Amino acid sequence: MTFKKLLSLSATSLLLTAIGSLSIITVFSQHAVAADLTVNISDVEEGKGHLLVALYVDQASYASGKASYSSKVKADKEQAFVVFENLPNGEYAIKMYQDENDNSKLDFNLLGIPKEGYGFSNNGGRFGAPKYTDAKFTIKESTAIEIELH
Structure with a gap:
């Protein structure tokens, strides 16, 4: 076998190995x-x-109130939904409120009680914001959760 043929076979083998490795990396990264x-x-x-929905990735x-993902949808029906796509597996928590007057903030009365609807993941927080440990939930695959506004 000549050196030129051997070099050609080595290059082809190397190329096929690289393509195979990239294919494996792509398959595993899609699962993440x-x-x-x-x-x-x-x-x-x-x-x-x-409705303003904030999704948090950690405690x-x-x-801090700095959402990792957020969404805003028109409150045109008694029930609504928001979809966050292509999230990595892990723990998350949600804070949300209905900005009824569209002033971009949750309004409170003189006693400090919210005048607009609000909610948290796991439906806690009727008497104040729940701790992260009480609001967190896990995503391992596509998931649906329910939140009732208070």
Whole structure:
């Protein structure tokens, strides 16, 4: 076998190995980011403003109020839903409210009680925001959760 043929076979073998490796990496990476989260929201004040949904990826972001993902949908029905697509597997928590007057903030009365609907994952927080450990949930595959506005 000549040196030229041997070099050609080595290059072809190397190319096929590289393509095979890339294929394996692609298959495994698709499994890491493949989950969708559907948030079903009930007790919406129909026809009043928007629903603002904030999704947090850890305790630090939840405590700081700096959402990793967010969504805003029109509050045109008594029930609504929001979908977050292609989320990595892991723990998450949600804070949300209905901005009935579209002023981009949750309004409170003089006693500090919210005047607009609000909610958290796992439906906690009737008397204040729940701790992250009480609001967190796990996504391992496409998931749907329910949140009732207070």
